[in-house]
Amino acid sequence: MKRLINQTPSPVLRVVLGLLPFVLLVVLYTYASDARLAENPADKLLPSFGQIGDAIQRMAFEPSKRSGDYLVWEDTLASLTRLGLGVLIAATLGLALGLFTGALPLVSASASPLLTVISLIPPLAILPVLFIVFGLGELSKVALIAIGITPFIARDIQRRTQEIPYEQLVKAQTLGANTSQIICRVLLPQLMPRLLDAVRLSLGAGWLFLIAAEAIAATEGLGYRIFLVRRYMAMDVILPYVAWITLLAFVIDASLAALSRRLFPWHGQGGH
Amino acid sequence: MIEARNVWKKYGDKVVLERINLQVKEGEFVTLVGTSGCGKSTFLKMLLGTESASSGELLLHGKPVPGEPGPDRGIVFQQYSVFPHLSVLQNVMAARGFAGRNMTGLLFGRARREAYQEALALLEEVGLAHAQALYPAELSGGMRQRLAIAQALLGRPGILLLDEPFGALDPGIRADMHELVLRLWRQYRLTVFLVTHDLKEGFYLGTRLWVFDKTRHDPQAPDAYGATITYDLPVGKVDRETLTEIDRDLARTANQMERDHEAL
Numbered sequence: 083m084k085r086l087i088n089q090t091p092s093p094v095l096r097v098v099l100g101l102l103p104f105v106l107l108v109v110l111y112t113y114a115s116d117a118r119l120a121e122n123p124a125d126k127l128l129p130s131f132g133q134i135g136d137a138i139q140r141m142a143f144e145p146s147k148r149s150g151d152y153l154v155w156e157d158t159l160a161s162l163t164r165l166g167l168g169v170l171i172a173a174t175l176g177l178a179l180g181l182f183t184g185a186l187p188l189v190s191a192s193a194s195p196l197l198t199v200i201s202l203i204p205p206l207a208i209l210p211v212l213f214i215v216f217g218l219g220e221l222s223k224v225a226l227i228a229i230g231i232t233p234f235i236a237r238d239i240q241r242r243t244q245e246i247p248y249e250q251l252v253k254a255q256t257l258g259a260n261t262s263q264i265i266c267r268v269l270l271p272q273l274m275p276r277l278l279d280a281v282r283l284s285l286g287a288g289w290l291f292l293i294a295a296e297a298i299a300a301t302e303g304l305g306y307r308i309f310l311v312r313r314y315m316a317m318d319v320i321l322p323y324v325a326w327i328t329l330l331a332f333v334i335d336a337s338l339a340a341l342s343r344r345l346f347p348w349h350g351q352g353g354h
Numbered sequence: 355m356i357e358a359r360n361v362w363k364k365y366g367d368k369v370v371l372e373r374i375n376l377q378v379k380e381g382e383f384v385t386l387v388g389t390s391g392c393g394k395s396t397f398l399k400m401l402l403g404t405e406s407a408s409s410g411e412l413l414l415h416g417k418p419v420p421g422e423p424g425p426d427r428g429i430v431f432q433q434y435s436v437f438p439h440l441s442v443l444q445n446v447m448a449a450r451g452f453a454g455r456n457m458t459g460l461l462f463g464r465a466r467r468e469a470y471q472e473a474l475a476l477l478e479e480v481g482l483a484h485a486q487a488l489y490p491a492e493l494s495g496g497m498r499q500r501l502a503i504a505q506a507l508l509g510r511p512g513i514l515l516l517d518e519p520f521g522a523l524d525p526g527i528r529a530d531m532h533e534l535v536l537r538l539w540r541q542y543r544l545t546v547f548l549v550t551h552d553l554k555e556g557f558y559l560g561t562r563l564w565v566f567d568k569t570r571h572d573p574q575a576p577d578a579y580g581a582t583i584t585y586d587l588p589v590g591k592v593d594r595e596t597l598t599e600i601d602r603d604l605a606r607t608a609n610q611m612e613r614d615h616e617a618l
Contacts, residue, residue, distance in 0.1 A: 247434035252404060253502075254437075257509040258425035259452035263459035267448060271439045348439050348489040 129318040137318035153307065154326070161304040162330070164220065165285075165292050168227025172288075173281050175232045177273065180239025185269055186261075194240075201233030206294055213299060223295040230291040231284040235277070242276040243269060275349040278342040282335055289331060355380045355545065356401070356513075361410035362580070363396055369580035370396050374410070376564075376583065380512070383539055383546040383560025385589070387553050387600075389608040392566040392581040394549050398515050401547060402429055425453065428511030432518045435502040436490045442501055443486040446473035449508035473508065480504045480534060496527040500534065507542060514539075516548040520555075532559055553601060556589075563587045565600055568607050576614035 091099055115128040129137075142154040179197065183190040209226055216222035246269060254264050296305030304327055311319045342349065361374040371393040378384060386394040399405040400412055403423045412419050414426075429435065436445050450469035451459040461469050477483045480500040490498055499519055506514060516535070520528045536559065539546050550556055556563045565585035572578050585600055 249431045249434035250437060252402065252423050252429060253431075253435045253505070254448075254452060255423035256402075256425060256427055256429050256506065256511065257449040257452040259459060260455075262457045263452055266458040267451065267460070268437060272437075346439070348491060 126315045126317055129321070133318045134322055137316070138322050141319060141322075153302075154323075157302055157304045157307050158326070158330070160300075160302045161292060161296065164223050164296075164303070165227060165288055168224045168292070169231065169281060169285065169288050171224070171228040172230075172232040172235055172284070173277060175228070176235025176280065177239055177277050179232070179236035180241075181243055181265065181269060181273060183236070184240040184243025185265060190240075197233060197236055197240075201237060205230035205291060209295065209298070218299040223292065223300070226295045227288050227291045231287050234284050234287065235280045238280040238283075239273060239277060242273060242280075246272055275342050275346040278338055282338050285331065285334060289327065293327075355415055357411075357413045357416075359411045359413070361400070361407045361412050363393065363400065363405070364408045364580075368577040371566075371582065372580040373582045376586065378545065378562075380545055381543055382562055383536075383589075384548070384562045384564060385556035385560050386547060386549045386564050386566060387551070387556040387604075388566030388581065389604050389611065390551070391611060392568065392607065394564075394566045395517055397566070398517055398547060398549050401513070402427055402515055425509050426511055427513045427515060428506035428509055429515045429517065430499065430502045430506055430519045432521045433498075436498060436505060438490050440489075441486065442477065442482055442488055442490070442493070443470075443473055445490070445501055446476055446505050446508055449473075449505055453509065473504075476504045476508055479538075494527075495523050496531060499523065499531060503534070503538065507538060510542075512545060514544045514546045516546065518549050518551065521551060528555075535559070553597070553604065557597060558589065561589055563589050565604070567603055568610070571610055573614070573617075576611070576617075 111128065112131070115130050118125045118128050119130060138154075142152065145151060146153050179193065183193050183197065205226060208229070209222075212222040212225050212229070216225055250268055251264060254268050259267070292303075293305030293308075296303040297309040300306035304323060308320050308323050356376075356378040358374045358376045361371065362369070363371040374397070386397065388394045396405055400407060401414075401419060403420050406419075406421060414420075423429070437448060440448060447461065447466075447469045448459070450465070450472065451461045454461070454465065474483065474486070477486055480503060482497060482500050482504065485493060485497060490501065493501065502519070519535075520531050523531065532555070535546070535548075538544070539560075546560060548556075548559065563585065564583050565587075566581045567584040568579060568581045569584060570579040584603065585596075587596070
């Protein structure tokens with residue numbers, strides 16, 4: 083018998099083992115839901131899959147009785163727009179800050195301490211400030227996401243810039259490159275796949291800030307909806323919304339990973 | 355063209371190089387050997403401009419070596435001296451782009467076509483034309499170093515600095531690389547400085563051999579004395595006895611440094 087650390091599952095067993103927890107969760111949920119509904123048919127805490135299906139039909143494929151909108155799609159569009167804008171702004175700012183502080187010691191000397199302090203501020207603590215300054219509209223929600231993840235991206239890109247071997251910078255200089263050429267041709271292209279990586283890592287935090295901002299002040303959005311229906315304990319709506327957000331997060335992450343592989347085939351090959 | 359006048363290099367209290375005096379004429383091929391930590395790479399970095407002398411003067415064409423790398427001095431490192439995000443061809447063409455004075459270093463139109471032709475010719479010369487579309491990570495170690503050399507040469511440097519360029523290569527590949535470097539040295543009339551661990555390499559490559567070694571040693575203060583050039587020999591006129599003698603000296607210094615290290 084091999085030691086446990088040396089035992090690896092076969093490909094088939096790997097799939098089975100991977101699916102097992104999901105199956106167990108579904109079985110457990112069905113069992114618990116059935117038990118509760120048998121006791122009290124009006125129970126709202128653990129709705130059956132049938133009730134969840136009805137809620138999905140109502141929210142996604144029938145116009146709302148009040149406004150005539152298809153709520154899920156409207157919420158999704160609003161949330162993804164906010165998240166996309168926030169992340170785009172954060173990526174642009176983070177890349178610029180990280181690149182210049184990583185590449186130019188003079189800029190770093192003045193900007194790095196400030197960046198460190200800012201990155202320690204809990205973004206949600208300044209959400210009230212954003213609401214006061216930018217009002218309750220779109221701007222404050224986008225600003226929260228941008229402010230929340232910019233420091234992370236900036237510091238990550240700064241570190242990645244400094245990780246690029248010094249030999250490459252020397253080589254470029256011996257070929258006559260000036261500072262802006264080194265930034266444009268040596269540093270920036272090598273940072274792009276790392277920027278995509280940083281964005282993927284920061285999306286989790288981005289969702290967090292999005293839902294928090296929507297929960298407090300919004301009139302549509304995925305986060306707004308779940309916090310709204312919480313008042314009626316509408317678990318049949320909340321659960322599929324959470325699943326939908328998870329699916330969106332997964333698809334965005336997978337697309338960014340695929341994009342990175344396609345655009346930067348040289349990345350992750352172990353460069354020399 | 356290169357002259358050192360009593361050059362010393364110290365890091366704090368640690369003396370790395372001391373009493374370096376030398377003159378190098380244009381077109382020489384100097385090989386630098388010595389144990390690790392004996393300052394041969396430091397000396398190369400001083401020629402490159404990334405390190406400067408603590409005292410004394412290191413002159414290039416009668417003026418102090420500039421404090422940063424420049425296009426007159428090409429470099430090939432043991433690794434990381436090519437750009438991983440550019441294909442083989444783009445790596446060599448990049449040298450042309452960097453020679454221009456625009457902001458981005460990108461080439462367009464005629465300049466691009468000329469750089470392409472020039473890069474292709476150079477790749478042909480180092481035997482990499484068939485690999486022009488590959489990325490550096492897809493190359494073997496030897497091919498990567500050929501690329502680094504081609505790239506350095508497109509910058510048309512007068513001086514080529516090689517910092518243990520073949521240290522990570524298999525012996526068979528090394529022989530090919532020696533041949534390549536010697537050929538390019540003659541063809542482009544370069545002044546070459548080659549740092550190597552391998553004493554034998556220094557013994558038949560090029561025109562001049564420098565041995566970096568410590569002549570003084572204080573067991574109580576191992577950092578008090580630095581290395582200097584103990585042998586400055588013309589290559590080709592050295593007999594076997596000298597080789598054995600140098601080998602013995604270097605082995606003794608290596609052992610001594612090992613013991614100093616253990617004593618810490």
